[in-house]
């Protein structure tokens with residue numbers, strides 16, 4: 001399994017696994033799309049493959065395809081929320097021995113979205129695990145996870161993927177080179193975000209840049225119109241908002257004489273030149289608010305209009 005841009009962490013995990021000291025409860029913390037789920041699969045291979053994640057055997061292949069019966073990704077509701085029922089199923093299921101190997105591995109993705117009562121239900125399991133149980137958690141923000149849980153897991157921070165490594169991943173997946181570079185830059189190396197867009201990337205890159213260029217030129221009618229064209233597709237709409245957040249961050253960095261970290265140097269420079277610090281900060285706030293509001297549950301047409309109105313209000 002290829003882990004793009006994760007060499008140091010992979011080496012670290014390999015070394016621990018070679019000594020037989022992989023912890024029974026692991027937390028992969030990092031940004032959404034940074035490769036935490038891939039690392040969970042890789043760690044499952046380290047646990048279960050006789051050669052410790054050789055990548056070629058039947059065990060490794062079935063884990064990579066999410067088909068191994070003893071590697072269980074705990075179900076979440078549409079929108080990523082955990083419900084008590086699947087967790088109760090887990091609590092009943094843990095006593096059943098593994099089907100094909102020596103261990104059963106439960107993966108809880110985005111566990112910072114779990115309610116405290118959900119996490120508390122797991123506490124005992126993690127605290128006194130049966131010999132055949134392993135737990136892998138992923139999260140974005142460890143600060144909101146109860147200390148009772150954090151003190152019982154071993155945390156590994158998952159670094160963001162460098163743009164070049166992300167580009168290599170997209171090229172390896174068969175994407176053409178111009179699109180791979182644009183996407184990798186657009187999402188600052190976030191492979192997850194590059195991959196979740198249904199093949200409409202070319203159009204999306206154009207749309208995000210049009211919105212950014214229009215905002216840069218204070219042409220909010222064009223910005224709103226461009227955003228409205230993507231209001232029927234949540235992944236695309238979310239990707240454009242992600243792009244804008246990065247762009248406003250870059251514009252702030254440029255204002256303070258720092259390097260622009262993300263893609264869209266021309267667009268972020270234009271925003272830095274044409275807006276005050278306070279205005280950029282307000283626009284960044286508006287974009288953050290849209291991201292935070294879980295756009296998956298909102299009417300995107302209204303959300304887009306709301307965003308533009310906030311931007312107009314703030315400048």
Ligand SMILES: [Zn+2]
Pocket residue numbers: 045049050051052053054055056057058059060061
């Ligand atoms: Zn293997």
